[in-house]
Amino acid sequence: MKLTKFLASAALTVGLATSAMAQDKTKVGFIYVGPVGDGGWTYEHNQGRLAVEEHFGDKVETVFQESVPEGADAERAITQMALQGADLIFTTSFGYMEPTLSVAGKFPKVKFEHATGYKTAPNVSTYSARFYEGRAVQGHIAGRMTKSNIIGYIASFPIPEVIRGINSAYIHAKKANPDVQFKIIWAYTWFDPAKEADAATALIEQGADVILQHTDSTAPQAAAEKAEGVITFGQASDMAEYAPAPRVSSIIDNWAPYYIARTQAVMDGSWQSVMTWDGISAGMVKIGEISDAVPADVKAEALALKDAIAAGTNHPFTGPLKKQDGSDWLAAGETADDGTLAGMNFYVEGIEGDIPN
Amino acid sequence: MLKLEKRPQPSQLWTYLTPLLAVIITMIAGSALFALLGKNPIEAVATIFWEPLFGEFSFYYRPQLLVKGAPLVLIAIGLSLGFRAGIWNIGAEGQYIIGAITGAAVGLAFYPAESWLIFPLMVLAGALGGLAWAMIPAFLQVRFGTNEILVSLMLVYVAEQLLASMSLGLLKNPEGFGFPGSRNFQQYASGHNAEIITGSGMHWGVVAALIAVIFAYILLNRHILGYHIRLTGQAPRAARFAGVRPNLLILFCLGTSGALAGLAGLFEVSGPAGQISIDFNVGYGFTAIIVAFLGRLHPVGIMLAGLLMALTYIGGEIAQSNLGLPAAAIQLFQGMLLFFLLAVDLLTNYRIRFVKAETA
Numbered sequence A: 001m002k003l004t005k006f007l008a009s010a011a012l013t014v015g016l017a018t019s020a021m022a023q024d025k026t027k028v029g030f031i032y033v034g035p036v037g038d039g040g041w042t043y044e045h046n047q048g049r050l051a052v053e054e055h056f057g058d059k060v061e062t063v064f065q066e067s068v069p070e071g072a073d074a075e076r077a078i079t080q081m082a083l084q085g086a087d088l089i090f091t092t093s094f095g096y097m098e099p100t101l102s103v104a105g106k107f108p109k110v111k112f113e114h115a116t117g118y119k120t121a122p123n124v125s126t127y128s129a130r131f132y133e134g135r136a137v138q139g140h141i142a143g144r145m146t147k148s149n150i151i152g153y154i155a156s157f158p159i160p161e162v163i164r165g166i167n168s169a170y171i172h173a174k175k176a177n178p179d180v181q182f183k184i185i186w187a188y189t190w191f192d193p194a195k196e197a198d199a200a201t202a203l204i205e206q207g208a209d210v211i212l213q214h215t216d217s218t219a220p221q222a223a224a225e226k227a228e229g230v231i232t233f234g235q236a237s238d239m240a241e242y243a244p245a246p247r248v249s250s251i252i253d254n255w256a257p258y259y260i261a262r263t264q265a266v267m268d269g270s271w272q273s274v275m276t277w278d279g280i281s282a283g284m285v286k287i288g289e290i291s292d293a294v295p296a297d298v299k300a301e302a303l304a305l306k307d308a309i310a311a312g313t314n315h316p317f318t319g320p321l322k323k324q325d326g327s328d329w330l331a332a333g334e335t336a337d338d339g340t341l342a343g344m345n346f347y348v349e350g351i352e353g354d355i356p357n
Numbered sequence B: 001m002l003k004l005e006k007r008p009q010p011s012q013l014w015t016y017l018t019p020l021l022a023v024i025i026t027m028i029a030g031s032a033l034f035a036l037l038g039k040n041p042i043e044a045v046a047t048i049f050w051e052p053l054f055g056e057f058s059f060y061y062r063p064q065l066l067v068k069g070a071p072l073v074l075i076a077i078g079l080s081l082g083f084r085a086g087i088w089n090i091g092a093e094g095q096y097i098i099g100a101i102t103g104a105a106v107g108l109a110f111y112p113a114e115s116w117l118i119f120p121l122m123v124l125a126g127a128l129g130g131l132a133w134a135m136i137p138a139f140l141q142v143r144f145g146t147n148e149i150l151v152s153l154m155l156v157y158v159a160e161q162l163l164a165s166m167s168l169g170l171l172k173n174p175e176g177f178g179f180p181g182s183r184n185f186q187q188y189a190s191g192h193n194a195e196i197i198t199g200s201g202m203h204w205g206v207v208a209a210l211i212a213v214i215f216a217y218i219l220l221n222r223h224i225l226g227y228h229i230r231l232t233g234q235a236p237r238a239a240r241f242a243g244v245r246p247n248l249l250i251l252f253c254l255g256t257s258g259a260l261a262g263l264a265g266l267f268e269v270s271g272p273a274g275q276i277s278i279d280f281n282v283g284y285g286f287t288a289i290i291v292a293f294l295g296r297l298h299p300v301g302i303m304l305a306g307l308l309m310a311l312t313y314i315g316g317e318i319a320q321s322n323l324g325l326p327a328a329a330i331q332l333f334q335g336m337l338l339f340f341l342l343a344v345d346l347l348t349n350y351r352i353r354f355v356k357a358e359t360a
Helices: A003-023 A041-059 A072-083 A094-106 A131-145 A160-176 A193-205 A219-226 A256-268 A296-311 A338-342 B012-036 B041-049 B058-084 B092-110 B118-144 B148-168 B204-222 B224-234 B236-241 B246-270 B284-294 B299-323 B327-344
Strands: A026-031 A060-065 A088-091 A111-115 A124-129 A150-155 A181-186 A210-213 A231-236 A247-253 A275-278 A285-288 A328-330 B002-006 B350-354
Touching: A026 A041, A026 A072, A026 A256, A041 A060, A041 A231, A041 A247, A041 A256, A060 A072, A060 B299, A072 A088, A072 A094, A072 B058, A072 B299, A088 A094, A088 A256, A094 A111, A094 A124, A111 A256, A131 A160, A131 A210, A131 A231, A131 A247, A131 A285, A131 A296, A150 A160, A150 A193, A160 A181, A160 A338, A181 A193, A193 A210, A193 A219, A210 A219, A219 A231, B012 B041, B012 B299, B012 B327, B041 B299, B058 B092, B058 B204, B058 B224, B058 B246, B058 B284, B058 B299, B092 B118, B092 B148, B092 B246, B092 B284, B118 B148, B118 B246, B148 B246, B204 B224, B204 B246, B204 B299, B224 B236, B224 B246, B236 B246, B246 B284, B284 B299, B284 B327, B299 B327
Parallel strands: A026 A060, A026 A088, A088 A111, A111 A124, A124 A275, A150 A181, A150 A210, A210 A231, A231 A247
Antiparallel strands: A247 A285, B002 B350
């Protein structure tokens, strides 16, 4: 077959495939970076997918592919879903940004939603959650609960998302307890139970009695369980199996409302390219049950902080705040703008150590 | 009763038959696995092997076979040279990463200048990067007698740390808002390993893989060095009497496999992957070990094995999203392939005899 003919027939098949499906059920695809049973990040995205199925019943069909490496393989996985007639595809990891945009260019009729990225296109939206709002609540509880005044933090990669979380937790821990000190370990992984357990143990040996984590496994919880009087927080997922202690609360990613709304938009034909960044108020970030290991007054304060953030009366980044180098950042009463938050690459004043580069 | 009897000579027939047999047994055992998972086994196996080649969207998948297979073949060819001589480079994954980093670094150093010279320089830098990384275990072995298996494997983890550091630091896209990852070569014409014919999947890495197959074939069959490699693997003492210098062979085999792995990394980063990122490597260096053995360490066999492996990857992905098979089941399926290959390998060196049980 001649090349031009080949390409023409290819294009035709693509066109047929997408239009044929449009009359049928709405097909929604999900690309996952981990296995659906990771108990954290991917698990919660899959919960969102199941919620879409439950909400729309026969009107939708969902497909997913798990453990898709970021890069060339992702591009093929996304293309494959588009070829199979998906109307809407959620790509649920930062590393899928370029592949998503590249495939979106070839399938203008298919809608794409990329999690945690910053590049959009007419048929590509981005969405992410303001996890730092949850971090503020965590930070408050941590600051009030610590006896050694040392809070351990297992960080994943030095990217704005993670740095923002550290800053938010630190600001609110410091407000609750001026003597508090953060010890940060960079694990350079999102999911590696062995490394995470090592990091937690190292932090506990350095005197930390609160462990915060920005990694997805429950290994730090298990490590803390073995030590006396150490508390932890569930990450991405509730991790309730470690409640009431060491896990005293958690930040839960709740994608279901967003996934349902976007699927509805595709069905109605009202879908538009947007950049969504929702927090506690929209229900995208949830604070897991604060357990009885936390005294009632601390719990009440934490819930009040959560409500104030949800109501918009308390922005987790409210001045006066200085950067780590002592330079002014926010004046008294001033709140951080989303642009600065999105690209955050500095610590606030008081955090020791450097952001690795 | 069954009895195993060693063949005086490895069977020529079974050397060629065992890979086929392994594929067939894998299909059968895989079917059982898929059936246990509550899927239609015939449909699942058909999806994996048939869909990418002849299915509705094969126009897209066939070129993807080349894209996925090329790095596997390129790395496996290099590994096979050493494996034949009993030199075990297990760290191709690390050499692949370093080749991608050095090659990409050269390309990014020129950004945004445009010149046809840039891509060849990147290719050269990629090969040299992989070569240099492989020279570490080679030199340590030649000089201090360390074990190349351990050293090359450990260096993979060092390379992974370097990759993370590069994605977050030195090679980070200055216009990327602080997010990890380099600039994208797909948007930089001079550094882009584009498809030579659009839609064909044929990029320079595929060409390089084909050239490597041809060169390896000539080397092994027509060249004295190839003879030395084969001799060293089969009879190390005899090789020494025949004037083979083992140290030189170690340097050559590790160096060549490192350079080829580095090339594979460069072609991947500048083409299909597009950018240096923390999760750039996806295990090609390790999968290539399977490919090398599946292809019987023979260049043509490796080429076919690489394509077969690519087929199971792509077919497996289709089975995942169309049939809802878990990713782990697909990995298990691929693992079975190597397992059964090694198992039926027995038939090459042994024959099975039925003998009557002797009464005591």
